[in-house]
Amino acid sequence: MKQADAQVLPFSVAPKNICLLRLSALGDICHTLPIVRTIQKTWPETRITWIIGKLEYQLVCDIADIEFIVFDKKEGLIAYKKLKQLMRGRHFDALLHMQMSIRASIASLLIPTKIRLGFDRERAKDMQWLFTNHKIAAKQKQHVIDSFFGFSEALGIEEHHLEWNIPIPVEARQFAEKTLAKDQKVLIISPCSSMSYRNWSAKGYAAVADYATQVHNMQVVLCGGPSAIEKEYGEKINVLCDSTPLNLIGHTSIKQLLAILSQADVIIAPDSGPAHLGTAVGTPVIGLYACTNPDRARPYLSSDLVVNKYPDALADKYGETPGKVEWGTRVRDRGTMERISTDDVIAKLDLWLNSCQTTSQT
Template sequence: MKHPLPTRPTHIGVLRLSALGDVCNLVPTVRALQRQWPEARITWIIGKGEYSLLAGLSGVEFIVYDKSTGLAGMRALWRQLADTRFDVLLHMQQALRASVLSLGLKADVRVGFDKDRAKDRQYWFTHRQIDPRPRAHVLESFMDFARLLGVEDTSLHWDLPIPDQAYEEARRYTGDARYMLISPCANPRLRNFRNWSAEGYAAVVEHVFVQYGLKTVMTGGGSTQEREMGQRIKALCQPEAVIDAIGATSLKGLLALIDRAQVVVGPDSGPVHMANAVNTPVVGLYATTNPDRAAPYLWRKQVVNRYPQAVKDFLHEDPETINWGRRVRHPEAMSLICAEDVIDHLDGLLNEAHSDALPTSTDQESEFPDEA
């Protein structure tokens, strides 16, 4: 017998610790739950870095778990929530660490992913699973949790809070200039292979500077890999074309920079989804990750998509039948993207003659397609 779902929950728990792009994709689900049950209390258990991005999100109580604290941190969180019981816990993290963390939380019913989408046997830790949806985008997968609870209004809203001090931080680098923002590097993890070439970025930077008078702000973390990439790009460009902010901003400051940018360019990583969340045009660079699953949702048509070719060339498989979400872990995959591909998309966004390519919504609202 299935565990019954609450018809009018008073306290909803959300368990999603990481990553930056994923928590951005989850916010519309939280907004949908708030519209359906405006009086419900929503508690989101989230990672430390992700909290610094979403802090101040209206109507949400955050409980921060720092994964570096391990089991001791879990026990501290369990003690913190010892007197809390959720009507429903939305277990939205497909990782064993999160499933173990969920064991110490009290909930009448625990909802997780269906078996095809659940990783690390997540369904062992839940009472109910969302309905199967083959070949779903990450954002749609999150919204399926709201649908299971009976939410009908699945329009997309973010309304991410950006404090004045974050805009002040952004203006210290840009003043009132118009600019493009690039975030050249994805998270520097082992066998990630999502990064494009310095030569490709430099060609794009030069193009927008010469054709549109736009400077380029480079952003990213402070890792050696990211700083070295920034230095290589700068060396290939006119000095006045580039503003180097790599490793120099807070996450809120980065969000403010993205919000004020004319367009954002980057690989599958947090900043392209942050741009999506604040409705800044974005050109995503995808070859190692399937954009049908993980592209910036509102800007999917602007993705430079070389994933199908990478699947054929490096995995020797059919992109139509390959396992959904399979990554191409090959160091040459991103070289399939040419600067001309990126420039074509940028011209379509930046030329006044192509202004109808931009979404007309000013409140970041969209509906899921009927077939989603």
């Protein structure tokens, strides 16, 4: 698209309305929210329309002052036809094209606007640069949240408000209150990622669950979605445990899961949606990383609790350090997560427990 067709960024005054295109996944929806909150706080009169995936909509559907348009990718061409119909007669001052996928880029063509803001050429994948006429500033080696703030910066907003404020319904809070122990610290284990190569072993999770229960008298709760692999993980962990974790895998709605995470004391998870949901509700997260770079995708507020075997995995596969490979490089080899030992995870749990004791003594 020709730059001459576009208006000028940054805006000198608050725009009347903007459209944000980020369909998935749950973790990246969490990464997007601070940018949305920053725009809302800086330009309270600007109307925001967010085109979002069906599952992801369940997480944020009750956020005030945002118009959500659900794009259900399972509907195929019908989803595009619905979006085209909804866009008829409308115009936006800008589109924030925050998803790098061909599906999202095709959808972006249906959004009426002169300003189509996307990632810089170096970071834009799946040919996203062909669908935008403005680019965020090129920056290297950023966490996903920091890279997303490039969109609000390009609009002319310098402030970064690290806020999520996802509403949790009363019913979901009550569910969590009835489910979780009141006289014990609560450890949530969310064992699975959407990508199976990022999953640690059921044996490892079971050993940590037993340690937390037997040594620290913690309540251990297993959480996750309804997929077959997640249910299988939960069953395996329970079989391998000497203790008896409460298995909620497949038995919570997204809002109930959010409530559980918000009322827990600490979470253990691989690079996954629940890890970033935990960050969004302010719960410390022990992140398990070997396949992906935690400097790019760790739980944003829990850097000290990350178990990081990514450098070891890179050295073994490529003979390189994180600083020498392309940012975002993954190691998908089977067994990569087995570089993480039970002792590694227990050490982080003990570190967190010690910090709790130090805080309570001050």
